[in-house]
Amino acid sequence: xxxxxxxxxxxVIGLAWTRKFLxxxxxxxxxxxxxxxxxxxKEFNGKVKFFHDLAESVKDADYVQECGPERLPIKQDIxxxxxxxxxxxxxxxxxxxxIVSSEIAENNPAADRILIGHPFNxxxxxxxxxxxxxxxxxxxxxxxxxxxxxxxxxEPALIQKEIAGFVANRLQIAFLNECYYLVEQGIxxxxxxxxxxxxxxxxxxxxxxxxxxxxxGGGAQGISHLLSGVGSNMNFQLGTPDPTKxxxxxxxxxxxxxxxxxxxxxxxxKRDQLTEEILKLRKQxx
Amino acid sequence: xxxxxxxxxxxVIGLAWTRKFLxxxxxxxxxxxxxxxxxxxKEFNGKVKFFHDLAESVKDADYVQECGPERLPIKQDIxxxxxxxxxxxxxxxxxxxxIVSSEIAENNPAADRILIGHPFNxxxxxxxxxxxxxxxxxxxxxxxxxxxxxxxxxEPALIQKEIAGFVANRLQIAFLNECYYLVEQGIxxxxxxxxxxxxxxxxxxxxxxxxxxxxxGGGAQGISHLLSGVGSNMNFQLGTPDPTKxxxxxxxxxxxxxxxxxxxxxxxxKRDQLTEEILKLRKQxx
Numbered sequence: 001x002x003x004x005x006x007x008x009x010x011x012v013i014g015l016a017w018t019r020k021f022l023x024x025x026x027x028x029x030x031x032x033x034x035x036x037x038x039x040x041x042k043e044f045n046g047k048v049k050f051f052h053d054l055a056e057s058v059k060d061a062d063y064v065q066e067c068g069p070e071r072l073p074i075k076q077d078i079x080x081x082x083x084x085x086x087x088x089x090x091x092x093x094x095x096x097x098x099i100v101s102s103e104i105a106e107n108n109p110a111a112d113r114i115l116i117g118h119p120f121n122x123x124x125x126x127x128x129x130x131x132x133x134x135x136x137x138x139x140x141x142x143x144x145x146x147x148x149x150x151x152x153x154x155e156p157a158l159i160q161k162e163i164a165g166f167v168a169n170r171l172q173i174a175f176l177n178e179c180y181y182l183v184e185q186g187i188x189x190x191x192x193x194x195x196x197x198x199x200x201x202x203x204x205x206x207x208x209x210x211x212x213x214x215x216x217g218g219g220a221q222g223i224s225h226l227l228s229g230v231g232s233n234m235n236f237q238l239g240t241p242d243p244t245k246x247x248x249x250x251x252x253x254x255x256x257x258x259x260x261x262x263x264x265x266x267x268x269x270k271r272d273q274l275t276e277e278i279l280k281l282r283k284q285x286x
Numbered sequence: 287x288x289x290x291x292x293x294x295x296x297x298v299i300g301l302a303w304t305r306k307f308l309x310x311x312x313x314x315x316x317x318x319x320x321x322x323x324x325x326x327x328k329e330f331n332g333k334v335k336f337f338h339d340l341a342e343s344v345k346d347a348d349y350v351q352e353c354g355p356e357r358l359p360i361k362q363d364i365x366x367x368x369x370x371x372x373x374x375x376x377x378x379x380x381x382x383x384x385i386v387s388s389e390i391a392e393n394n395p396a397a398d399r400i401l402i403g404h405p406f407n408x409x410x411x412x413x414x415x416x417x418x419x420x421x422x423x424x425x426x427x428x429x430x431x432x433x434x435x436x437x438x439x440x441e442p443a444l445i446q447k448e449i450a451g452f453v454a455n456r457l458q459i460a461f462l463n464e465c466y467y468l469v470e471q472g473i474x475x476x477x478x479x480x481x482x483x484x485x486x487x488x489x490x491x492x493x494x495x496x497x498x499x500x501x502x503g504g505g506a507q508g509i510s511h512l513l514s515g516v517g518s519n520m521n522f523q524l525g526t527p528d529p530t531k532x533x534x535x536x537x538x539x540x541x542x543x544x545x546x547x548x549x550x551x552x553x554x555x556k557r558d559q560l561t562e563e564i565l566k567l568r569k570q571x572x
Contacts, residue, residue: 120486121503127485157482161473164522168486174464174524175487178457179496187447194495196443198568199413200406200454201461202491207560208553209480209488210465211539216554217407220547223539227532236450238460246513253497253509261506267494268502274493274571278564282484285560 002027006051006058006086008078009067010036013095016123017065020152022047031057054078055085062087063148065117067095075104083110091141093117097169100162102134111136117145119154120168122268125275127155130166180249181239190252206278288313292337292344292372294364295353296322299381302409303351306438308333317343340364341371348373349434351403353381361390369396377427379403383455386448388420397422403431405440406454408554411561413441416452466535467525476538492564 005021007014010032021028022044030036030044031051041050051057058064064082068074075094082092092114094104105111116132129149133142142158149156159166165173179197183190204213211223218225257267291307293300296318307314308330316322316330317337327336337343344350350368354360361380368378378400380390391397402418415435419428428444435442445452451459465483469476490499497509504511543553 126489128482130482155481155485157474157478157485159474161471163468163471163473167468167474167479167482170468170522170524171461171464171483172487175457175461176496176500177524178460182449182453182456183497185447185449187449188443188445188453190497191495192443193453194497195441196414196416196453197457197491197495199441199443201458202488202493202495203412203561203564205483205488206492206564207484207488207557209477209483210462211469211476211480211535212543212553212557214462215539215543216550216557220550222536222543222545222550224536227536236456238456238463249497250508250510250513253501257498257501257508259508264502264506264508267498270571271493271498271502274568275489277567277571278489278492281563281567282560285556285563 003062004029004060005063005065006031006061007065007067008032008054008057009069009095010034010040011067013119013123014065014067015040016119017067017095018044018048019124020154021065024152026063029057029061054081058082058086058090060087061090064090064092065095066093070096070098072099072103075099076106076108079104079108079110079114083108091115091144093145095119098165100134100164101132101137102162105134105136112138113141115141115145116159116166117149117156118166118168122272125272125279127153127279128168129154129156130159130168131156132159132162132166134162177241178238180241180246183252184242184245184248185239189256190249191256194256206282289348290315290346291349291351292317292347293351293353294318294340294343295355295381296320296326297353299405299409300351300353301326302405303353303381304330304334305410306440307351310438312349315343315347340367344368344372344376346373347376350376350378351381352379356382356384358385358389361385362392362394365390365394365396365400369394377401377430379431381405384451386420386450387418387423388448391420391422398424399427401427401431402445402452403435403442404452404454408558408561411558411565413439413565414454415440415442416445416454417442418445418448418452420448463527464524466527466532469538470528470531470534471525475542476535477542480542492568 002025004027006029007017008031018028018030028048030048031054036050068078094116097118101114101116105114115137118130120126120128131145146156182188214226215223288311290313292315293303294317304314304316314334315337316334317340322336354364380402383404387400387402391400401423404416406412406414417431432442468474500512501509
């Protein structure tokens with residue numbers, strides 16, 4: 001018998017989840033406090049049940065994937081309703097990118113069934129889901145969530161302890177901060193920096209992760225060689241971007257890549273197509 | 287008439303340059319203070335002229351690519367000999383990853399013809415060369431170096447001002463620092479972090495650079511939307527890795543990927559093959 005998932009929130013992320021669960025044969029209930037646009041209703045007509053009432057939408061749920069607004073009180077209220085109205089075996093995952101689930105689960109009797117399942121933009125094709133339990137989350141909850149995301153075709157990554165920004169966004173911010181600093185300081189143009197990354201680090205980290213990259217970069221001795229000495233030439237202070245100089249980043253980026261809806265669609269499609277082709281390639285060479 | 291390049295240093299980087307210049311029909315002089323191994327002599331026999339004497343090796347050079355030890359006094363001595371013995375039109379590039387060319391060119395009468403041309407590991411297939419002039423480097427020198435690297439099939443990136451670590455290594459270190467911190471703190475395992483990056487940021491930055499990535503991530507409004515507010519949930523302190531905990535990184539990496547020469551060769555080849563296939567793919571979708 002196929003299982004029931006309730007998706008809360010009919011935005012970009014909620015719809016990406018909806019499509020994935022549908023593909024794998026789940027019964028999908030889509031809850032949104034507002035009416036879903038005619039366009040979306042048409043795509044999912046007959047395949048998805050639409051709800052305005054949250055309690056009603058989760059009463060048969062095996063899994064709930066919340067994609068509501070990124071505000072703690074709203075999420076706390078939502079998850080209390082889930083605890084009251086969903087079956088006692090149901091698991092409640094938040095797609096939040098920035099709120100930890102120990103806060104969402106505060107004073108919630110179902111805290112052991114609550115965790116974060118954070119997808120990575122663009123959620124329709126990126127394989128990553130960050131699975132972040134809170135100290136009260138049960139092992140069963142974690143294992144089931146990991147398994148469900150795997151079955152959906154994602155590559156879930158287990159974050160073992162809660163931390164602000166989780167892992168992917170922390171790494172992204174560490175990298176972007178230095179990008180912003182270097183462009184603000186006139187060391188390199190935004191478009192040249194993009195090309196530089198495409199032709200070096202991006203290419204490396206789409207074939208091997210940072211640890212394997214260092215391990216191979218160290219030669220036959222591996223990462224221990226790098227961590228023990230060669231890096232000694234690399235002792236310098238990284239930069240801090242200046243918020244008052246953000247206009248420089250915006251001007252150079254808009255100049256390089258244009259602006260507007262149509263331009264955005266065209267470029268996003270090109271990115272997505274190439275992403276999918278690289279994913280295919282990686283599967284072949286596995 | 288084909289042009290003359292002198293490569294100084296027969297290590298991994300020097301040999302990668304040697305092959306690239308040979309492929310494009312340059313006459314290559316390879317200088318190394320030590321005897322080149324029989325293996326290398328066999329590969330290049332009849333195609334490359336080998337030298338022990340630096341002055342002798344550059345007397346007809348149009349371009350010199352230095353790949354000597356990463357020590358300033360050694361490089362200063364080498365570049366003084368270049369200034370004395372190479373033709374007055376010759377350009378002198380250092381492959382240095384960490385020494386700026388204003389230091390290398392100190393008290394050197396040919397300072398206007400000296401710059402950095404820093405390749406990215408693995409240099410035989412990575413497209414990036416960072417071209418970093420010093421304040422005395424002439425525009426002609428920069429333009430010629432950029433053109434030569436392009437003709438060799440590289441994608442040179444112009445770094446407009448000298449800065450410690452240049453750009454690629456600064457970005458890499460910003461990223462790796464946070465990777466090291468997160469693994470040391472037990473937030474995530476090294477192998478899981480690798481998978482996470484492969485399935486998110488690596489994939490993104492092999493299809494679009496960080497600025498275009500942010501520009502598309504901001505939707506039709508682009509990067510200005512992201513820089514103006516959404517990031518406000520993302521205010522947190524990044525970590526600092528602890529050198530006394532490096533053993534954790536080494537243990538987890540070696541456990542995940544093994545150690546030893548044979549293992550290294552096999553994994554490096556797999557990485558290189560995938561890298562070349564992604565590069566082909568990108569050319570097709572350009």
